[in-house]
Amino acid sequence: xxxxxxxxxxxxxxxxxxxxxxxVIIPSSFTAAGYLAFPxxxxxxxxxxxxxxxxxxxxxxxxxxxxxxxxxxxxxxxxTLAAFALSKYKFRGSGVLxxxxxxxxxxxxxxxxxxxxxxxxxIGIAGTFTGLxxxxxxxxxxxxxxxxxxxLSSFDYTLEKAGYMLGAHPLRVFWDITLPLLRPAIVSGxxxxxxxxxxxxxxxxxxxxxxxxTLPLAIFTYMQETLDPLVASISSVVILLSLVFxxxxxxxxxxxxxxxLNSQSH
Amino acid sequence: MSKxxxxxxxxxxxxxxxxxxxxxxxxxxxxxxxxxxxEAFSLKNYALFVQDPFYVQILWRTIRVSIWTVLATLxxxxxVAMYMAQATGKMRGIVTMLILAPHLISVVIRxxxxxxxxxxxxxxxxxxxxLGIIEQPLRLLYNELGVVxxxxxxxxxxxxxxxATSMYAIDPSLNxxxxxxxxxxxxxxxxxxxxxxxxxxxxxxxxxxSLSMSAFVTPALMGGxxxxxxxxxxxEQIMATLNWPLGAALAFLxxxxxxxxxxxxxxxxxxxxxxxxxxx
Numbered sequence: 056x057x058x059x060x061x062x063x064x065x066x067x068x069x070x071x072x073x074x075x076x077x078x079v080i081i082p083s084s085f086t087a088a089g090y091l092a093f094p095x096x097x098x099x100x101x102x103x104x105x106x107x108x109x110x111x112x113x114x115x116x117x118x119x120x121x122x123x124x125x126x127x128x129x130x131x132x133x134x135t136l137a138a139f140a141l142s143k144y145k146f147r148g149s150g151v152l153x154x155x156x157x158x159x160x161x162x163x164x165x166x167x168x169x170x171x172x173x174x175x176x177x178i179g180i181a182g183t184f185t186g187l188x189x190x191x192x193x194x195x196x197x198x199x200x201x202x203x204x205x206x207l208s209s210f211d212y213t214l215e216k217a218g219y220m221l222g223a224h225p226l227r228v229f230w231d232i233t234l235p236l237l238r239p240a241i242v243s244g245x246x247x248x249x250x251x252x253x254x255x256x257x258x259x260x261x262x263x264x265x266x267x268x269t270l271p272l273a274i275f276t277y278m279q280e281t282l283d284p285l286v287a288s289i290s291s292v293v294i295l296l297s298l299v300f301x302x303x304x305x306x307x308x309x310x311x312x313x314x315x316l317n318s319q320s321h
Numbered sequence: 322m323s324k325x326x327x328x329x330x331x332x333x334x335x336x337x338x339x340x341x342x343x344x345x346x347x348x349x350x351x352x353x354x355x356x357x358x359x360e361a362f363s364l365k366n367y368a369l370f371v372q373d374p375f376y377v378q379i380l381w382r383t384i385r386v387s388i389w390t391v392l393a394t395l396x397x398x399x400x401v402a403m404y405m406a407q408a409t410g411k412m413r414g415i416v417t418m419l420i421l422a423p424h425l426i427s428v429v430i431r432x433x434x435x436x437x438x439x440x441x442x443x444x445x446x447x448x449x450x451x452l453g454i455i456e457q458p459l460r461l462l463y464n465e466l467g468v469v470x471x472x473x474x475x476x477x478x479x480x481x482x483x484x485a486t487s488m489y490a491i492d493p494s495l496n497x498x499x500x501x502x503x504x505x506x507x508x509x510x511x512x513x514x515x516x517x518x519x520x521x522x523x524x525x526x527x528x529x530x531s532l533s534m535s536a537f538v539t540p541a542l543m544g545g546x547x548x549x550x551x552x553x554x555x556x557e558q559i560m561a562t563l564n565w566p567l568g569a570a571l572a573f574l575x576x577x578x579x580x581x582x583x584x585x586x587x588x589x590x591x592x593x594x595x596x597x598x599x600x601x
Contacts, residue, residue, distance in 0.1 A: 062407070065400040070419045072397075073474055076434020077423065079444065083437055093437050093444045133335040140331035144324055152332060159343055163535030165552045166350070166572050167343065169559055173353060173569070174346035193342040196335055254427040257537050261559065271427045278433060278542060287437070290430045297426045310421045311414065314482055 077294055084287035091284055102288035112289050114266075115273040119253055122184070122269060126191040127249040133192065134199025134248075135241055141200070142207035153200075160197045164257035167194065172261040182264030190258050195248035202247065202313070206240025243308035246300055253297065354569035366570035376554070376571070380578060383550040386465055386540070387533035390472040391526050394480040397473070398525065402484035403514070406491070424478040432471050432542040436462060439470065463545035471539040476532050480525040487521025488514070520599055523590060527583045534579045551575040 071078075079093050087097030106112055134156075141153050159167060171190045175181035180189075214236070218228035234241075256271045263272060270293060278286055304313065357363035370376045401420065405413050423431065438444045439461040446458040461467055491514065499509040537552040544550070551571060558568030 062400050062404040065397075066404040066416060069397050069401050069477070070416065073420060073423050073477060075438060076431040076474070077426070078434075079437050080430065080434045091437055091440075091442075133338060136331045137335040140328045144328055146324070146328055152336075155339060156335060159339070162343075162347070163531075163552075163572075163576060165535050165537055165555065166347070166576060169555070169569060169572055170346035170350040171342060172559065173565060174342075174349050177349070189338065189342045193338055196338065200335075250425050254425070256427065256429055260537070260556070271429045274427075274433070275429045275538065275542070278429070278436075282436060282440075286433055290433055293430055294426055298422075301422050301425050304425075305418065311417045314417075314421055315486065 080287050081291050081294065084284060084291045086284050086287075088284070091282055091287065102284040103292075105285050106289055106292070109285070111268070111273055111277075112270065115268045115270045116292075118184075118267055119270040122188060122191060123249045123253040125188055126195055126252040127245045129188075130192045130195035130248040131199050131241060131245040134196045134244060135203050135237075137196075138200045138203035138207060142204055142210070143212075153204075156200045157197045159193055164194070164255075168258040168261035171258070175262065181262065182267065184267050187259060187262045187267055187269075190262055191252040191255065194255065194258060195251050198247050198251060199244035202240050202244040202308075203237065206237045210236060239308050243304055243313060246304045246307065247313065250297065250300055250304075253300075350569045351573065353566050354573055356566045358566075366567045367574065369567070370570070370574055379549060379551055379554055380574070382465070382548070383534055383552075383575070384578075384582070386468050386472070386548075386550060387530050389465070389469045390476065390533040391529050393469060393473040394477045394529050395522070395526060398477050398480035398484055401481050402488050402518075402521070405481070405485045406488035420478055420481055423474075428475055428538050429542070431474060432539055435467075435471055435474065435543060439467060462543055463547055465544070465548055467543040468540050468548050468550070471543040472533050472536055475536070475539055476529045479528050479532065483525030483528060484518060484521040487518045487524070491517045516598075519590075519595065523587060527587065530586075531579050531583060534575060 083093045083095050084102055085098050086092050086095035087099040137156055175186045180186040214232050215228050218232050256275055259269050259272050354366055355362055357365055405416050441458045449455045495513050499513050535552055540550045540553055555568050555571040558564045
């Protein structure tokens with residue numbers, strides 16, 4: 056029993072450490088002082104009111120939300136279609152295609168960002184919302200493909216067959232049988248894409264123009280010049296927003312399963 | 322609809338994105354890295370790397386910081402993974418949630434939290450001064466230590482995931498067998514748990530190493546201008562100096578050296594015996 060306690064203690068410390076940034080940021084966003092302090096001095100909402108006076112944060116929050124939402128919908132759509140083809144049909148080159156769909160994961164974001172900038176400059180969409188959106192869809196597709204493929208691996212195709220035999224139209228079979236059974240995988244692919252896009256800095260860094268800046272990037276830029284409680288208050292807003300989606304993900308799919316940790320293995 | 326048509330229709334949209342945003346741009350970037358100012362073929366961007374000790378130093382620093390990060394995540398992550406493997410369902414779920422959830426929040430924000438904790442007027446320094454342990458604030462940020470702390474926090478979840486996956490696969494009756502045969506806990510650890518978790522160690526260390534080598538945000542925010550690593554230098558060439566061929570070459574050199582180092586490392590550690598044991 057003693058061993059578990061030592062392990063438990065170390066585990067507890069590590070958990071505190073990885074969550075420490077949030078435990079520090081949220082309290083210090085309520086400071087009444089004019090500078091960053093932890094523990095905070097006094098209590099005030101002033102740094103939250105201050106966000107409203109900073110259009111760059113409001114605009115970039117709006118850009119980020121819009122970008123993440125469109126990315127989530129499109130990446131999920133494209134990724135789900137591809138996963139269907141890969142799972143349902145056995146064909147030559149399916150292994151290569153599968154590896155190709157997952158390949159953006161294996162290349163550093165830095166290289167994805169630089170190469171997209173070079174190519175987008177050539178075709179004239181560098182610095183546009185479209186360019187940014189395309190890059191975000193690209194980095195989200197692998198996650199969707201992987202999640203939906205996992206969902207499909209345990210999918211019982213005889214259910215579809217039963218639908219056809221009872222005379223249902225293929226679309227009706229898809230809508231009433233296939234889709235509901237895959238909903239957890241598809242929905243979690245969508246939420247995960249949303250978060251991937253909403254958090255991204257390294258790819259966006261190369262593709263934004265001043266008027267298309269995303270929120271994480273606006274914070275990144277601001278932080279390099281000024282460190283004040285305003286960063287804490289805007290960060291707290293992002294933490295709360297992300298938390299909503301994380302809890303949703305946990306409810307719909309489970310983080311353990313999402314990250315490939317199977318709790319039923321023993 | 323024929324099978325071939327269905328496959329094409331289903332995969333075409335994703336393939337178009339993959340081609341247009343990933344494969345073609347990568348090819349273009351590779352070609353560009355072999356060009357000089359006049360767009361003629363040249364090896365000079367790569368040659369510069371060998372000639373100028375500045376870039377070699379930067380690469381070496383990037384490798385050093387990444388190795389420290391790997392060691393820190395391994396030492397801190399191993400007990401966590403062991404705990405998760407031994408814990409019961411509910412506790413395991415809580416630990417998993419608490420280690421993975423931060424990972425889904427932007428790295429910029431996590432780094433900012435660490436700046437508040439580690440800064441000159443940060444929580445750690447203020448506390449140590451208040452306790453009279455130190456007189457001058459310690460320099461915990463804007464040096465390699467700061468970068469390693471930030472990267473460790475960023476990537477420890479990957480390490481724990483890799484280790485836990487391999488530990489979940491260890492048959493718990495092996496531990497029982499070892500203790501019935503009279504092995505101490507320490508002996509059981511070194512003869513059973515550690516060797517059987519080797520695949521997780523290899524997966525975790527190579528993953529964290531590769532991620533650390535190409536990390537940009539954390540070195541930029543927690544290393545400041547004094548700890549420049551390869552990704553930061555490549556970024557500067559692309560966005561500030563606007564020397565795109567050199568920036569592209571630097572990024573590929575970084576990727577190339579990462580792949581070479583990871584390959585050497587796995588070759589070294591995956592001995593014949595290892596392959597026999599983990600053949601499946």
